Amino acid sequence: MTAESHNSASGAESVAPSAANTGHYGHGHTGDGKLKLAVGAIGVVFGDIGTSPLYAFRETFSGHYGIEADRLHIYGVLSLVFWSMTLVVTIKYVLTIMKADNKGEGGSLALLALISRSSGEKRWTWPIILLGVFATALFYGDSMITPAMSVLSATEGLNHIEGRFAPYVVPIALTILIGLFMIQSRGTAKVGALFGPIMLAYFLMLSVLGLIHIVDNPWIIVETLNPVNALRFFITDGFTAFIALGAVVLAVTGAEALYTDMGHFGRAPIGLSWMFFVLPALMLNYMGQGAMVLAAEAAPAAELIRDPFFLMMPDGWRIPVVVLALLAAIIASQAVITGAFSLTQQAIQLGFMPRLRVEHTSASAAGQIYIPVVNWGLMVMVIILVLGFGSSSNLAAAYGIAVTGAMFIDTCLLSVVLFTLWKWPAWKALPVLAVFFIVDIAYFGANLIKVPDGGWVPLVIGLVIFTMLTTWSRGRKLMQQEMAEGAMPIPVFVKSAANSATRVLGTAVFMTSSSDGVPHALLHNLKHNKVLHQRIILLTIKVADVPFVREENHCALEDLGQGFHRLILNYGFMQPVDVPDALKRVTSCGGEFKMLETSFFLSRQTLIAASKPGMPIWREKLFAWMLRNSESAMEYFRLPTNRVVELGSQVAI
Numbered sequence: 001m002t003a004e005s006h007n008s009a010s011g012a013e014s015v016a017p018s019a020a021n022t023g024h025y026g027h028g029h030t031g032d033g034k035l036k037l038a039v040g041a042i043g044v045v046f047g048d049i050g051t052s053p054l055y056a057f058r059e060t061f062s063g064h065y066g067i068e069a070d071r072l073h074i075y076g077v078l079s080l081v082f083w084s085m086t087l088v089v090t091i092k093y094v095l096t097i098m099k100a101d102n103k104g105e106g107g108s109l110a111l112l113a114l115i116s117r118s119s120g121e122k123r124w125t126w127p128i129i130l131l132g133v134f135a136t137a138l139f140y141g142d143s144m145i146t147p148a149m150s151v152l153s154a155t156e157g158l159n160h161i162e163g164r165f166a167p168y169v170v171p172i173a174l175t176i177l178i179g180l181f182m183i184q185s186r187g188t189a190k191v192g193a194l195f196g197p198i199m200l201a202y203f204l205m206l207s208v209l210g211l212i213h214i215v216d217n218p219w220i221i222v223e224t225l226n227p228v229n230a231l232r233f234f235i236t237d238g239f240t241a242f243i244a245l246g247a248v249v250l251a252v253t254g255a256e257a258l259y260t261d262m263g264h265f266g267r268a269p270i271g272l273s274w275m276f277f278v279l280p281a282l283m284l285n286y287m288g289q290g291a292m293v294l295a296a297e298a299a300p301a302a303e304l305i306r307d308p309f310f311l312m313m314p315d316g317w318r319i320p321v322v323v324l325a326l327l328a329a330i331i332a333s334q335a336v337i338t339g340a341f342s343l344t345q346q347a348i349q350l351g352f353m354p355r356l357r358v359e360h361t362s363a364s365a366a367g368q369i370y371i372p373v374v375n376w377g378l379m380v381m382v383i384i385l386v387l388g389f390g391s392s393s394n395l396a397a398a399y400g401i402a403v404t405g406a407m408f409i410d411t412c413l414l415s416v417v418l419f420t421l422w423k424w425p426a427w428k429a430l431p432v433l434a435v436f437f438i439v440d441i442a443y444f445g446a447n448l449i450k451v452p453d454g455g456w457v458p459l460v461i462g463l464v465i466f467t468m469l470t471t472w473s474r475g476r477k478l479m480q481q482e483m484a485e486g487a488m489p490i491p492v493f494v495k496s497a498a499n500s501a502t503r504v505l506g507t508a509v510f511m512t513s514s515s516d517g518v519p520h521a522l523l524h525n526l527k528h529n530k531v532l533h534q535r536i537i538l539l540t541i542k543v544a545d546v547p548f549v550r551e552e553n554h555c556a557l558e559d560l561g562q563g564f565h566r567l568i569l570n571y572g573f574m575q576p577v578d579v580p581d582a583l584k585r586v587t588s589c590g591g592e593f594k595m596l597e598t599s600f601f602l603s604r605q606t607l608i609a610a611s612k613p614g615m616p617i618w619r620e621k622l623f624a625w626m627l628r629n630s631e632s633a634m635e636y637f638r639l640p641t642n643r644v645v646e647l648g649s650q651v652a653i
């Protein structure tokens with residue numbers, strides 16, 4: 001998806017480095033101490049899964065499933081929660097999938113790029129790519145529901161401070177959420193510095209609250225770790241136990257964040273935080289909730305199970321617990337919003353989205369970005385979800401299906417990794433995959449039952465975004481094919497035009513989406529202006545399917561003769577593109593680049609209907625709309641505004 005400086009692409013060509021070159025691509029992380037990174041990970045990575053005790057245990061015993069809060073069911077649910085965390089988070093993500101990193105980066109798009117690079121153009125690659133893109137689309141659905149669910153459930157804790165807060169829970173939650181989205185443009189560096197200490201305090205609070213009640217029933221620890229209790233739950237309740245998995249899975253929502261945020265902290269620090277701090281804190285709290293309910297008589301137990309998290313705290317702790325829960329919910333929301341920004345930038349660079357305005361909120365940290373369209377789009381959807389569902393219990397019906405769908409797709413991608421990248425023998429890979437698929441299908445199936453009650457919301461969101469991502473990718477390829485068919489070979493052009501046209505002082509940079517042929521903007525300029533600059537640079541920006549490209553592999557220069565040069569700038573999909581900054585470092589093609597003597601020629605394409613369209617008319621119209629509304633190449637590539645010339649052309653796809 002190279003940069004033809006128009007709006008037909010993301011602005012950069014997505015390329016897979018050859019096997020000989022992949023070793024030259026580097027990641028770019030410094031070796032901070034594991035303990036410091038582990039603390040940082042607690043503040044960013046575990047916000048989503050950390051807020052699950054606010055609602056997960058409660059929802060399992062809500063009226064939707066008709067499960068009584070008795071000894072059999074409480075032990076069964078606690079055992080299910082523990083073994084879900086063990087199988088899904090610890091074994092699947094921490095010990096297995098996180099080893100499948102793309103030069104240190106994780107997430108569905110990074111994994112997809114890794115598989116695409118390793119598998120080449122094999123027939124089964126395209127369905128795998130579609131799966132990875134759909135997982136990306138589901139993430140956007142999750143990034144809308146997570147802030148709504150987390151903040152709404154935490155705000156409901158105000159009812160336990162003062163009952164008269166009840167009518168104001170939704171307005172307060174909306175005020176917090178709107179404020180959170182309003183400050184995104186200022187960057188999260190300063191706020192992020194507080195995340196670690198706040199989440200440390202929050203998880204310590206979870207542990208202490210749990211231990212207060214566990215001491216009255218220490219045997220609950222043994223019952224929770226005993227998988228027989230989970231099996232007994234299924235044997236006794238059958239299908240009811242199966243559909244209750246739709247609520248149990250709320251305890252592991254956020255597990256995919258461990259993989260997505262791996263590039264920021266590394267696999268070892270995240271695993272360290274999870275195994276020795278987060279997992280114990282979560283399980284202590286869940287067991288404490290169960291012990292509290294079991295210690296009560298029948299009628300009080302039925303009352304306690306309606307909101308066990310906030311009812312387990314001593315009276316004097318109410319305000320600090322609610323405040324900490326609110327702060328943890330805000331941090332969980334912040335993490336998923338930031339994740340949506342990062343994922344969008346990857347999608348743009350890899351060619352699945354049109355160019356969007358990306359603002360860098362930190363001069364030192366390239367990963368701290370702000371994308372206005374994504375921010376305001378998420379805010380509008382979060383407001384609609386809060387107003388539409390009204391409470392966290394209602395919203396729980398929609399929560400989980402996007403997460404379990406993404407987890408299932410991650411297992412599908414992992415199966416490709418095990419067989420094609422890691423070359424595991426079948427006897428070793430199949431049992432592991434069988435366990436993962438059984439768990440994922442069970443959870444996804446249980447959540448599908450919630451579709452009529454609100455589960456359709458993230459599915460519709462995912463399908464809409466999936467359609468847009470695939471339409472853009474397909475439209476770009478059709479447009480590039482159409483433009484390549486009429487391209488003139490560069491040696492022919494140099495020989496015929498270089499000596500016949502008038503040469504003028506200065507440098508002309510023609511940005512082109514292909515490293516072959518003559519750019520359309522160059523042909524149009526010669527046709528209408530009858531002149532060529534003394535130095536002509538045919539600039540192509542290529543985005544590799546690795547996150548970072550080392551400095552020594554950043555530029556590739558070729559002298560084409562007669563003052564013509566072919567320049568290729570290589571970027572990773574996590575690196576921002578800054579053309580003027582890159583040109584400052586190029587001095588081997590006729591001297592340094594002076595911006596006041598350099599003109600950038602861009603080509604802007606307009607779509608027209610083809611006699612035989614390459615995709616359905618409605619998709620062509622959607623692609624044309626995305627093309628018109630994408631960010632201009634001038635701003636995306638950070639070109640000086642007073643040195644840019646745009647030349648238009650029409651393309652039929």
